[in-house]
């Protein structure tokens with residue numbers, strides 16, 4: 428049976444390992460620091476899918492006061508195709524809605540086939556370009 432729960436500090440290493448196995452990490456992001464920031468803030472969290480006491484999926488969500496955002500959606504390669512991402516996204520949306528968030532958005536890197544998942548789950552494509560600026564140190 429797969430359950431969904433909130434991450435705790437004790438999950439850090441297993442979560443980072445899952446992100447790496449899902450190719451969700453990038454050289455300019457420190458995944459451990461990303462985990463710590465998400466759990467160290469009351470406007471963000473990480474939800475985990477767990478089966479037989481092993482973490483098989485994650486999603487990070489945060490509410491910036493205007494929109495909710497989704498990051499680090501990943502399911503362990505051997506557990507894909509079983510609806511885990513759908514459950515994690517639903518759980519993340521519930522978490523955001525409970526905090527008064529009216530709309531949730533996410534970014535998909537060009538070329539990532541995961542875009543098909545969001546279309547399948549009726550997320551609406553937004554015709555926007557994303558610009559970014561580092562504030563101080565990268566990471």
Ligand SMILES: CC(C)(COP(=O)(O)OP(=O)(O)OC[C@H]1O[C@@H](n2cnc3c(N)ncnc32)[C@H](O)[C@@H]1OP(=O)(O)O)[C@@H](O)C(=O)NCCC(=O)NCCS
Nearest residue numbers: 449500501502507508509510511512513540541543544547
């Ligand atoms: C993308 C990912 C999270 C999907 O996880 P998953 O648990 O296999 O997804 P689900 O089983 O919940 O899929 C839900 C629905 O979307 C469909 N779907 C899943 N991935 C899809 C894809 N790449 N393209 C089209 N449809 C997809 C499923 O068939 C399912 O449809 P159904 O309910 O009609 O059967 C997983 O493949 C993954 O971890 N990929 C690597 C990390 C990544 O790219 N994350 C997203 C970053 S933006």
